[in-house]
Amino acid sequence: METQQDPCKLPRNGRRVILFPLPFQGHINPMLQLGSILYSEGFSITIIHTTLNSPNSCNYPHFEFCSFSDDGFSETYQPSKVADDIPALLLSLNAKCIVPFRDCLANKLMSNAQESKDSFACLITDAAWFIALSVANDFKLPTIVLLTDSIAASLSYAAFPILREKGYLPIQDFQLEAPVIEFPPLRVKDIPLLKTQDSNNADKFLSIRDNQIMASSGIIWNSFEDLEQVELTTVHQQYYLSIPVFPIGPFHKYFPAYSSSLLSQDQSSISWLDRQAPRSVIYVSFGSIAAINEIEFLEIAWGLANSRVPFLWVVRPGLGRGAEWLEPLPKGFLEMVDGRGYIVKWAPQQQVLAHPAVGCFWTHSGWNSTMESICEGIPMICQPYFADQMVNSRYVSHVWRVGLHLEGKLEREGIERAIRRVMVEADGQGMRERAMYLKEKVDICLQRGGSSYQSLGRLTDHILSL
Incomplete structure (x- = not known):
């Protein structure tokens, strides 16, 4: 469902959505793609982001961009070591950014009110920004979470307490090939562990992350029903029972690609x-x-x-x-x-x-x-x-x-x-x-009447109702 419409000529609905991407390539891309999708649905878009790995605003002239300092996080950040201890990195990033994010959001809300611009409908945050919900709640701003994983992987993270209770965690070498009976087709070696120096950090991060998801006003996935129908049913029946979910992917197929790469692409x-x-x-x-x-x-x-x-x-x-x-x-x-x-x-x-x-x-x-x-x-x-x-x-x-x-x-x-x-x-x-x-x-899911097309319509209506 690609469209060549000029974004600047699309009709506006008088509502503005704030997007808060995590400052890493695999998280910035889908958030900016989501911004383009929502813009096409009539929403004005504000991107709040860290100075670390800032997206190129020139590629999105119809978006408003607001940056804040990461309080020294970027000075110690080493891209080659991100995977060495993801929980520690994300806990540190959240701790460093909570105050500057709060100040940035407050300033944006205040200036918007003073200038009588579009009213804010909600904040859409990356799930790894677990500071976002409490900050948004202080301003009575509804929060929707974007999960950049597959639905299957998201369920695997949510199931960690069950996996621990059933004895799969911590993983033992002799278990690696054993099936995870509760989550076929996974084997124990497929459980999405986060490499860390301190297992308490991983448990803490996943617990806080899941609490934010459970308390949010909705979940967006870059996936589609025909691909993960079984997993989507599990979401509805066992996990996020009362939370509306919106699998509207694949994001990048809605529009011609806008480059949000942090690295220079060799054409x-x-x-x-x-x-x-x-x-x-x-x-x-x-x-x-x-x-x-x-x-x-x-x-x-x-x-x-x-x-x-x-x-x-x-x-x-x-x-x-x-x-x-x-x-x-x-x-x-x-x-x-x-x-x-x-x-x-x-x-x-x-x-x-x-x-x-x-x-x-x-x-x-x-x-x-x-x-x-x-x-x-x-x-x-x-x-x-x-x-x-x-x-x-x-x-x-x-x-x-x-x-x-x-x-x-x-x-x-x-x-x-x-x-x-x-x-x-x-x-x-x-x-x-x-x-x-x-x-x-x-191709079918994105066409009029397709599952993602319908899910996007439900998401639009949901945001307008907040």
Whole structure:
């Protein structure tokens, strides 16, 4: 359901929504996409954000942007170490930002009242900003939560108390392959643990996060009913019983892509793809946070080279631990794969996945990447690293069956087999057919009368009623 309407000419409804994104790539993108969707429904949009990883306001001239200082958090922030202790990082970020966020919100509400602008309908916050609900409550501003995970992963986090009670947590090595009876198809090793130095931090963060969700006025997911119908039923019946939920995804398919990337996108990747045969290229990208050691980096490189399949590989600075960029590659590697392999620091991923030359996506299984691949009917090779990526990978390989999960030690022979299985062998044909079926479901859900179209209508009515 893409539209080319000029946003500045869309009718307004006199109501303004404040959006509060978490300052990381995988969280900023869906929040800004959501802002564009709500703007198309007549709402005026204000983005409140930290100075850390500020979004580019020039790409959204019809939005109002208000920033606040993170009280020194950015001075100690190290992007390459984000995944090392996510709970500690998020607890620290929330603690540093509660006062400046409160001041920013107060100033915005006051100036808006003085200038007699659109009245504020609600605050939509990323679920990881657990300070947002209490601050908004002080101003009697209703809060809706955006969950940037899949519905399945969100349920897995909500179920941590049950998983602990049933003896799955803390995880023991001998349990790893055991099924989680209460949450098929997950195994114990697929439980989305947050790596941390202190398990109390993880429990504290997830508890506060879930309390905010339970006390909110609604939940928005970047997913759609046909993809996660069973999980959505579980939401209604077992977890967020009295909270309205709105699966209105996939967000990025409502409008032509606006760039909210924190990294500069190398458009030469598209011109390289233009020279490749249809469905011949494997696209490789492990997202904006994951870091790998030198041995893994080399195994990936040789696995790609030995597969004899053309590849587009995103190697962002910091992907290889201790390396600036491509230093770990063996001498002569780039010359050996010249013409068949192309390496960039960052790519315009949505354009890449929509390109006819791409036949497979080797991914870290972040939810945005997973959804973007599903939307284009591209099968996946999943190499999850942490958190919800484990759940997403399991669903890709064993529920939707549109890809396979690389498990165990990362070795070039296994990589080569996986690539050829998806790109060349019969298994891959079945994955492609199922992926194209899901792509058709995406197109239907966004059309008039489709599930996401209807869910967006309910969300619009809900916000107007607050």
